Amino acid sequence: xxxxxxxxxxxxxxxxxxxxxxxxxxxxxxxxxxxxxxxxxxxxxxxxxxxxxxxxxxxxxxxxxxxxxxxxxxxxxxxxxxxxxxxxxxxxxxxxxxxxxxxxxxxxxxxxxxxxxxxxxxxxxxxxxxxxxxxxxxxxxxxxxxxxxxxxxxxxxxxxxxxxxxxxxxxxxxxxxxxxxxxxxxxxxxxxxxxxxxxxxxxxxxxxxxxxxxxxxxxxxxxxxxxxxxxxxxxxxxxxxxxxxxxxxxxxxxxxxxxxxxxxxxxxxxxxxxxxxxxxxxxxxxxxxxxxxxxxxxxxxxxxxxxxxxxxxxxxxxxxxxxxxxxxxxxxxxxxxxxxxxxxxxxxxxxxxxxxxxxxxxxxxxxxxxxxxxxxxxxxxxxxxxxxx
Amino acid sequence: xxxxxxxxxxxxxxxxxxxxxxxxxxxxxxxxxxxxxxxxxxxxxxxxxxxxxxxxxxxxxxxxxxxxxxxxxxxxxxxxxxxxxxxxxxxxxxxxxxxxxxxxxxxxxxxxxxxxxxxxxxxxxxxxxxxxxxxxxxxxxxxxxxxxxxxxxxxxxxxxxxxxxxxxxxxxxxxxxxxxxxxxxxxxxxxxxxxxxxxxxxxxxxxxxxxxxxxxxxxxxxxxxxxxxxxxxxxxxxxxxxxxxxxxxxxxxxxxxxxxxxxxxxxxxxxxxxxxxxxxxxxxxxxxxxxxxxxxxxxxxxxxxxxxxxxxxxxxxxxxxxxxxxxxxxxxxxxxxxxxxxxxxxxxxxxxxxxxxxxxxxxxxxxxxxxxxxxxxxxxxxxxxxxxx
Numbered sequence: 023x024x025x026x027x028x029x030x031x032x033x034x035x036x037x038x039x040x041x042x043x044x045x046x047x048x049x050x051x052x053x054x055x056x057x058x059x060x061x062x063x064x065x066x067x068x069x070x071x072x073x074x075x076x077x078x079x080x081x082x083x084x085x086x087x088x089x090x091x092x093x094x095x096x097x098x099x100x101x102x103x104x105x106x107x108x109x110x111x112x113x114x115x116x117x118x119x120x121x122x123x124x125x126x127x128x129x130x131x132x133x134x135x136x137x138x139x140x141x142x143x144x145x146x147x148x149x150x151x152x153x154x155x156x157x158x159x160x161x162x163x164x165x166x167x168x169x170x171x172x173x174x175x176x177x178x179x180x181x182x183x184x185x186x187x188x189x190x191x192x193x194x195x196x197x198x199x200x201x202x203x204x205x206x207x208x209x210x211x212x213x214x215x216x217x218x219x220x221x222x223x224x225x226x227x228x229x230x231x232x233x234x235x236x237x238x239x240x241x242x243x244x245x246x247x248x249x250x251x252x253x254x255x256x257x258x259x260x261x262x263x264x265x266x267x268x269x270x271x272x273x274x275x276x277x278x279x280x281x282x283x284x285x286x287x288x289x290x291x292x293x294x295x296x297x298x299x300x301x302x303x304x305x306x307x308x309x310x311x312x313x314x315x316x317x318x319x320x321x322x323x324x325x326x327x328x329x330x331x332x333x334x335x336x337x338x339x340x341x342x343x344x345x346x347x348x349x350x351x352x353x354x355x356x357x358x359x360x361x362x363x364x365x366x367x368x369x370x371x372x373x374x375x376x377x378x379x380x381x382x383x384x385x386x387x388x389x390x391x392x393x394x395x396x397x398x399x400x401x402x403x404x405x406x407x408x409x410x411x
Numbered sequence: 412x413x414x415x416x417x418x419x420x421x422x423x424x425x426x427x428x429x430x431x432x433x434x435x436x437x438x439x440x441x442x443x444x445x446x447x448x449x450x451x452x453x454x455x456x457x458x459x460x461x462x463x464x465x466x467x468x469x470x471x472x473x474x475x476x477x478x479x480x481x482x483x484x485x486x487x488x489x490x491x492x493x494x495x496x497x498x499x500x501x502x503x504x505x506x507x508x509x510x511x512x513x514x515x516x517x518x519x520x521x522x523x524x525x526x527x528x529x530x531x532x533x534x535x536x537x538x539x540x541x542x543x544x545x546x547x548x549x550x551x552x553x554x555x556x557x558x559x560x561x562x563x564x565x566x567x568x569x570x571x572x573x574x575x576x577x578x579x580x581x582x583x584x585x586x587x588x589x590x591x592x593x594x595x596x597x598x599x600x601x602x603x604x605x606x607x608x609x610x611x612x613x614x615x616x617x618x619x620x621x622x623x624x625x626x627x628x629x630x631x632x633x634x635x636x637x638x639x640x641x642x643x644x645x646x647x648x649x650x651x652x653x654x655x656x657x658x659x660x661x662x663x664x665x666x667x668x669x670x671x672x673x674x675x676x677x678x679x680x681x682x683x684x685x686x687x688x689x690x691x692x693x694x695x696x697x698x699x700x701x702x703x704x705x706x707x708x709x710x711x712x713x714x715x716x717x718x719x720x721x722x723x724x725x726x727x728x729x730x731x732x733x734x735x736x737x738x739x740x741x742x743x744x745x746x747x748x749x750x751x752x753x754x755x756x757x758x759x760x761x762x763x764x765x766x767x768x769x770x771x772x773x774x775x776x777x778x779x780x781x782x783x784x785x786x787x788x789x790x791x792x793x794x795x796x797x798x799x800x
Contacts, residue, residue: 026415026515026516046548071655077475078467078469078475080467080469080470080540080543081469081470081475083547084543084547084551084552085543085546085547085548085551086466086467086470086496086498086540086543086544086787087496087497087498087543087544087545087660087786087787087790087791089496089497089657089790089791090497090657090658090659090660090786090787090790090791091546091660091790093657094657094658094659094660094664100656100657100658100672100673100676101656101657102655102656102657103657103791104495104497104504104508104655105495105496105497106493106494106495106496107475107476107478107494107495107496108476108478108479108493108494109475109476115493119493119508119511121515122508122511122512122515122517123511123515125515125516125517126415126510126511126512126514126515126516127415127514127515128511128514128653151469151475154469154473154474154475154476155475155476156476157474157480158472158473158474159435159474162473162474163473264517266460266491266493267489267490267491268478268479268482268483268489268490268491268492269479269483269489270479270483271476271479271480271483275483283489284489287489397476397479398475398476398479401476401478401479401480402476402478402479402492
């Protein structure tokens with residue numbers, strides 16, 4: 023398919039990710055969006071609309087209808103503001119919706135962001151909220167939590183392909199190492215495979231250090247047309263594909279647990295739209311909410327044959343200086359996972375890479391980058407592909 | 412502005428609105444969407460994506476990430492599904508997002524729907540949930556509920572323009588009369604001005620019968636291009652404008668309480684896009700969550716001068732056989748207000764009118780219709796304009 027207008031990202035912004043204390047989603051979003059506006063060199067009068075990915079300020083902050091608060095706090099007056107929600111893929115979907123809004127000609131320059139303020143609630147309440155992103159009637163309601171869901175997937179992957187706990191742990195070790203050089207990451211401490219394997223068991227075979235943390239944070243990007251990008255000082259990166267797919271929410275309706283059919287579907291769409299193959303991709307940010315999710319992602323996205331993702335990770339193929347650098351930002355695992363912001367923060371990382379502004383974590387000669395954002399247990403998948411200009 | 416593609420609605424569907432007992436959002440949405448697909452003459456293979464407006468299945472049904480469940484239940488396999496939320500304007504925003512997705516060329520034929528299952532919770536919990544659609548930090552958190560918010564607006568309108576309780580009651584009387592002929596409406600009983608004025612006071616000056624009810628229900632429409640509409644048997648109605656605006660959430664940041672600046676902004680955008688004036692509109696569905704909201708809407712949309720809305724209502728100008736029929740479906744007040752579905756159900760009503768299929772509530776010679784969908788206390792406004800083909 024061809025879009026009526028070619029689309030670019032001209033500005034990026036993020037808050038610190040972590041446990042940020044007494045601050046609200048509206049404040050976090052405002053900080054990230056202003057940073058993106060400054061980075062793009064756009065002024066208030068240039069912005070036509072705001073898009074925000076957010077899982078549930080309803081549950082986390084007792085605030086529904088978050089979207090219109092944001093242009094007010096950004097001094098953008100009465101411009102339209104739209105919230106999208108697709109669990110942990112809310113941010114990716116915010117970008118995709120923003121792209122459509124510009125491609126359609128409705129808007130020229132928009133903010134696409136995401137935010138979540140999660141640490142207000144005690145951990146069991148956060149776990150309950152996240153479990154509501156699986157099928158409540160068949161899963162959450164009978165006690166299945168997200169670590170449980172991904173533990174089942176890890177067990178299936180181990181059973182079918184011989185993947186080991188060491189291979190999973192290697193993804194965590196890499197994430198923590200990469201996050202050391204990301205000043206906005208939640209964690210700045212290295213871990214070892216032994217440390218991961220000796221951390222408390224959360225849902226067998228997933229240890230504490232196989233799991234992404236509970237995080238507050240926001241991220242935002244400025245989206246416009248490639249043509250209009252010339253009017254601003256921000257360094258543009260082109261978006262050459264945007265793809266989305268769904269899958270059954272209930273796991274019992276799927277034919278496999280050791281991979282995501284929805285990842286394979288969305289990857290195929292994205293590669294076709296971008297006119298590339300997996301071999302053309304230089305750097306990726308995948309949705310490593312749990313270490314097993316990274317292993318499955320790099321297989322289902324076509325970078326490694328099924329069953330080889332764990333080996334590749336253990337052997338360093340996905341390190342920053344490896345053949346296919348995966349999650350140079352530190353990923354959800356060590357950068358942090360403020361649910362609604364995650365999909366956009368992946369994009370921020372890839373844009374930095376393609377601009378050559380990733381500092382000590384810069385991937386050499388990165389020209390094409392990809393983000394994969396998963397909603398819940400794979401019910402939603404959003405993939406974007408970016409190209410250096 | 413010109414869109415790259417002209418857009419039409421070719422199918423409409425709704426469930427019964429009311430207190431529907433042991434049924435879930437996924438089931439209600441499925442029923443409405445199937446009805447719309449049958450009405451349009453589309454089959455499963457024709458549908459590219461689903462859009463759903465929903466306020467908070469999070470709070471009402473303990474289910475986040477509702478969107479991907481819907482294509483699964485509709486046997487639409489892995490197609491993309493996107494939830495939008497903008498409080499009571501979630502449905503209108505679902506349609507607007509769907510329009511952008513088709514106008515951009517990403518999709519050709521999509522379902523735009525909305526759903527809410529509200530009666531699961533006891534009334535005080537529903538009231539608390541709805542209050543979270545105002546600014547929690549400044550309003551909900553200190554005890555302001557939605558009847559309170561709109562009561563302040565009613566009081567300001569009465570003070571400035573001399574609007575009376577009888578004028579408000581006249582809107583309720585008309586709504587209940589119109590709903591008598593809408594088989595899917597929640598209420599099928601006439602009320603009198605006396606009955607409204609003698610119903611319990613909820614938030615002075617708003618009586619019980621000035622308030623819309625708590626409702627379960629779903630509505631859906633099929634959106635495609637005007638050109639592609641020819642391939643299907645459904646009777647197309649063109650969408651000639653889609654507009655959205657925001658306003659401050661907190662009432663203390665606004666310069667007035669007796670009207671919505673956001674309505675005036677969105678109306679101006681919509682008329683400009685459609686190339687019409689308010690005089691060209693033959694039939695409207697406005698967001699009468701409270702009777703005062705209808706009075707303010709018909710003024711701020713430019714149909715009557717400020718302060719004349721109450722008089723016009725009392726004098727029957729907005730009755731089905733009046734000069735400007737308002738809410739022939741029965742409106743939120745008597746058809747019911749399942750929050751996420753409301754914006755789409757307004758569209759269903761207008762499409763019926765423009766097709767000449769509104770039965771006993773048919774407005775004579777209706778060629779141009781308008782829907783106005785308000786989120787919360789006016790933080791979001793969405794207006795669509797439709798034209799008979």
